[in-house]
Amino acid sequence: MVNGVISAAEQAEQLKQDGNVYFKKNRLGAAIDAYTEAITLCPNVPVYWTNRALCHRKRNEWARVEEDSQRAVQLDPKSFKGHYMLGLALLQRETYAEGIKALERALDLGRGAHPHSYMVEEIWQxxxxxxxxxxxxxxxxxxxxxxxxxxxxxxxxxxxxxxxxxxxxxxxxxxxxxxxxxxxxxxxxxxxxxxxxKPTDVPDYLCCKITLDIFRDPVITPSGLTYERAVILDHLEKVGKFDPITRETLLPSQLVPNLAIKEAVEAFLEKHGWAYKMD
Missing domain, CATH: 1.20.5 (Single alpha-helices involved in coiled-coils or other helix-helix interfaces)
Incomplete structure (x- = not known):
């Protein structure tokens, strides 16, 4: 602020905060208005576009979701929320190949930036x-x-x-x-x-020993055991810093992506799409 004058960026940020409050209260029209004003002031901030897209998504206004999320990923190619909602919007009009590609990008970005986020699981589903x-x-x-x-x-x-x-x-x-x-x-x-x-059983070596579900993001421990990343991280945080099977000390920093198993899972799913079915 200079001489008591609020900058456009500060006004836009305040409008975003107002929009967030409206969104939490399910006042979607007011939230959309606030985010729209923020966009008018600062059109190059991706989060304003993704926030408005979230409102449109709640209203099932998928054409607007697609427009806003498309703009968000143009401004920030690493916006995993932007890719996520773009994927959902594309799937709504049955553009499966492009929608799946956008969701896969969102999943990769989400795992990299927020591996423990609820949204990563939501994107996977x-x-x-x-x-x-x-x-x-x-x-x-x-x-x-x-x-x-x-x-x-x-x-x-x-x-x-x-x-x-x-x-x-x-x-x-x-x-x-x-x-x-x-x-x-x-x-x-x-x-x-x-x-x-024809659906059969998924091979055991492609499934997490804790969840018994097919791997999504497998990581291997120093003892050679492979777990689903989010699940083992949750165990280490809430239960204790030890391997749930060997009981040996285990720290998050010791987990390494199991690329061999990940590639095997991808190859299996490529041939057996029925294995994607969620129970």
């Missing part, structure tokens, strides 16, 4: 839900395509069978046996092709 829906859509199409192809192959074999019978009256038994074997082999081939879309 939204991402997993989107991935599962994408798998459902693609799986249904694959299943339908396989069924059509199998039916076409069966028809072709039966037509060949009838043609061979007409051409070889003395060897009808051999022709019939050959066709039966071919139909059985065809059925095996298509059953095998459909296996990837």
């Amino acid at each position: 939204e991402l997993a839900s989107a991935k599962y829906k994408e798998w459902q859509r693609d799986s249904a199409k694959r299943t339908l395509d396989l069924q059509k192809l199998e039916k076409s192959c069966e028809i072709a074999l039966i037509e060949k069978h009838l043609h061979d019978l007409s051409q070889n009256e003395d060897g009808n038994r051999d022709v019939t046996d050959s066709t039966s074997e071919q139909l059985a082999a065809l059925n095996l081939v298509f059953n095998k092709a459909a296996e990837a879309d």
Whole structure:
């Protein structure tokens, strides 16, 4: 402040604080007005845009959420809240590929800046839900395509069978046996092709020993055990600085990302999208 004059930046910050108060009281219209005034004064501050986007999200005004969050990530490519809400808005209009990409970016940024934040878990759940829906859509199409192809192959074999019978009256038994074997082999081939879309059990080595869920952000301890990062950090903070299985002393600084397991999980999920389903 100079000579009692409040700068535009100070006014904008006060308006943001006012907007936050309104938001907590669920006075979304007043909050939007406050954030809009802040944006008018200082349009290059990303948090004003993400805060207003949060209000629009509560109102299910997804086109406005997309506009504000898009502006936020343009101003700050590392705004994980901006990427998160952009992803949600894109998913609302079923732009799955772009929406999932935005959520993945939000998750990476969130884990890096706020690994213990509730929002990281929230982002993962939204991402997993989107991935599962994408798998459902693609799986249904694959299943339908396989069924059509199998039916076409069966028809072709039966037509060949009838043609061979007409051409070889003395060897009808051999022709019939050959066709039966071919139909059985065809059925095996298509059953095998459909296996990837049939839910089974996730391998134990891809699951956290505490939550028993598939890993999201695995970290390894000096003793060689792998845990979900957020879960082991919560244990170290609330229970004690020791490994829950070996009982050896363990500090947060000793946790190292288990990149091998993370890559294995990503490869598994790429082939088995059903594993994204949240219970």
